[in-house]
Amino acid sequence: MKIQVAIDRVDLARATVLASQLDGLVDRIELGTSLIKDYGLFALADIKAQLNHATLVMDIKTIDEGVYEFKQGYAAQADVLTVMGTADLATIQAVYDVAQEADKEIFIDLLNTNKEQIKQLLPFTNATFGLHHSHDNARQFEAADAVKAFHQEFPTIRHIAVAGGVTLEQVKKLTADGIAEVAIVGGKIVGQPNPVAAAKTFQEVTKK
Amino acid sequence: MKIQVAIDRVDLARATVLASQLDGLVDRIELGTSLIKDYGLFALADIKAQLNHATLVMDIKTIDEGVYEFKQGYAAQADVLTVMGTADLATIQAVYDVAQEADKEIFIDLLNTNKEQIKQLLPFTNATFGLHHSHDNARQFEAADAVKAFHQEFPTIRHIAVAGGVTLEQVKKLTADGIAEVAIVGGKIVGQPNPVAAAKTFQEVTKK
Numbered sequence: 001m002k003i004q005v006a007i008d009r010v011d012l013a014r015a016t017v018l019a020s021q022l023d024g025l026v027d028r029i030e031l032g033t034s035l036i037k038d039y040g041l042f043a044l045a046d047i048k049a050q051l052n053h054a055t056l057v058m059d060i061k062t063i064d065e066g067v068y069e070f071k072q073g074y075a076a077q078a079d080v081l082t083v084m085g086t087a088d089l090a091t092i093q094a095v096y097d098v099a100q101e102a103d104k105e106i107f108i109d110l111l112n113t114n115k116e117q118i119k120q121l122l123p124f125t126n127a128t129f130g131l132h133h134s135h136d137n138a139r140q141f142e143a144a145d146a147v148k149a150f151h152q153e154f155p156t157i158r159h160i161a162v163a164g165g166v167t168l169e170q171v172k173k174l175t176a177d178g179i180a181e182v183a184i185v186g187g188k189i190v191g192q193p194n195p196v197a198a199a200k201t202f203q204e205v206t207k208k
Numbered sequence: 209m210k211i212q213v214a215i216d217r218v219d220l221a222r223a224t225v226l227a228s229q230l231d232g233l234v235d236r237i238e239l240g241t242s243l244i245k246d247y248g249l250f251a252l253a254d255i256k257a258q259l260n261h262a263t264l265v266m267d268i269k270t271i272d273e274g275v276y277e278f279k280q281g282y283a284a285q286a287d288v289l290t291v292m293g294t295a296d297l298a299t300i301q302a303v304y305d306v307a308q309e310a311d312k313e314i315f316i317d318l319l320n321t322n323k324e325q326i327k328q329l330l331p332f333t334n335a336t337f338g339l340h341h342s343h344d345n346a347r348q349f350e351a352a353d354a355v356k357a358f359h360q361e362f363p364t365i366r367h368i369a370v371a372g373g374v375t376l377e378q379v380k381k382l383t384a385d386g387i388a389e390v391a392i393v394g395g396k397i398v399g400q401p402n403p404v405a406a407a408k409t410f411q412e413v414t415k416k
Contacts, residue, residue: 009276037268038280040248060245063269063292064319065343068217068242084271086294088320088342111272112296134296135273 001175001206004057004161005199006186008032012039016047018190023051025199026189028080028182030057041076048077055079061109063087066094070106074098080105082130085113089120096124107161115153122156128182129157133164141165144173147180171205209383209414212265212369213407214394216240220247224255226398231259233407234397236288236390238265249284256285263287269317271295274302278314282306288313290338293321297328304332315369323361330364336390337365341372349373352381355388379413 003026007015012035019029029051031044036058048056058078062069066083073081083095085108092108099106108121111132121129131150133141143162150160161182162174168188174180185202192198211234215223220243227237237259239252244266256264266286270277274291281289291303293316300316307314316329319340329337339358341349351370358368369390370382376396382388393410400406 008273034273034276034280036248037244037277038248038250040244040246040251042246043248043251061269061271063271063294064340065216065242067344069245072242072246084292084294086271086292086320088345090346091342091344094344112294132272134299136275136299136302137296138298 001171001178001180002027002182003171003199003202003206004028004030004182004184005189006030006032006059006163006184007190008034008186010035010190012043016050018195019047019054020050021196022054022189022199024053025196026203027055028057029054030059030184032186033059033061036060041072045076055105057082057107059109062091062095064091066091067098070095070098070102074102074104078104080107080128082107082109084108085110085117085121085129092121092124096127100126118154122154125156125158128159128161129154130161130163130182130184132162135164143167143170143183144177147174148177151179168202168205171202175206209379209386209388210235210390211379211407211410211414212236212238212390212392213397213403214238214240214267214371214392215398216242216394218243218398220251224258226403227255227262228258229404230262230397230407232261233404234411235263236265237262238267238392240394241267241269244268249280253284263313265290265315267317270299270303272299274299275306278303278306278310282310282312286312288315288336290315290317292316293318293325293329293337300329300332304335308334326362330362333364333366336367336369337362338369338371338390338392340370343372351375351378351391352385355382356385359387376410376413379410383414 057080062083107128109130160180163184166183189198265288270291315336317338368388371392374391397406
């Protein structure tokens with residue numbers, strides 16, 4: 001399983017330093033929605049050149065104007081872009097097509113989707129489906145249990161990621177279960193006094 | 209009824225010129241999602257100082273991390289910020305509270321929401337509810353008919369806006385019906401050879 005570190009709510013200089021420091025330690029580096037909305041894709045486009053190893057995810061959270069946003073995002077050197085599962089199906093189809101043509105990854109964020117909506121997304125077999133517990137929702141969320149339940153309900157979905165409440169303990173469980181491909185960790189790495197050490201600890205657990 | 213001009217998919221210099229030119233001609237100027245994602249809120253923060261009349265809307269389309277995004281958006285001098293109706297209810301409550309405390313306007317974008325979701329939003333009585341036909345969806349959309357049907361279904365909603373397919377003909381109908389407070393027009397003003405003339409034509413129709 002891969003660790004994706006989400007960098008969010010820091011200034012651009014700090015984001016750039018963090019991305020460089022974490023490159024090679026974790027598989028995927030995410031520039032979070034806050035960075036995109038605060039600084040814009042044009043300002044983030046230089047970060048990719050500093051990465052030698054990591055896959056670069058830009059959490060653009062597209063919900064409309066899909067073709068425009070995905071073209072802009074890939075032009076800003078993203079390897080992976082996100083679209084909301086609650087978007088109009090026409091938007092998701094449009095960005096899926098852009099991703100396939102560009103030979104890039106598309107990540108469908110399932111935040112606040114229901115089962116009926118997810119069923120409509122099943123044909124997008126090459127997408128990564130991201131289980132996502134809202135930052136703003138205080139309800140308890142067990143990442144590993146959620147992934148298992150999701151896999152049971154939608155066994156044909158091949159690429160699963162999970163975000164929200166992903167602790168070290170949860171990463172151990174997720175690794176043991178072997179269902180999720182990507183676990184997304186934010187503050188538990190970048191919010192620590194030593195993000196490099198925290199990243200190594202998380203990455204280490206996925207090897208066991 | 210007020211006209212809101214959406215400025216989208218142009219470069220920052222052009223957006224700034226358009227905002228200045230249209231200030232005073234239309235009631236509300238919207239910096240669209242594409243401008244926020246391309247350039248970021250920090251870069252857009254200077255535009256408000258150039259406006260002497262218009263209400264400034266930033267179409268931030270918040271879907272998570274509500275408090276952070278709304279604080280950033282109002283700090284960037286937005287008078288109005290948007291949140292997706294498909295967001296977690298906790299997110300919508302959080303941004304509603306930020307807006308109320310800041311004494312600013314909140315706009316709930318109903319793109320791809322269903323009736324059950326809208327019912328849950330009824331307590332947010334001070335919000336503007338935006339009927340929104342996806343850019344990426346080719347289905348026919350009659351703005352005035354949609355507003356009338358929506359008002360019949362949700363008679364307690366006080367502030368209604370509509371976006372998508374808002375032609376001059378539709379603005380005439382919307383004005384005559386007197387239900388919608390705001391009609392959002394994009395390319396039919398800013399995509400014209402003479403946006404100032406187009407804006408005047410649209411604004412004129414709302415006076416009749």
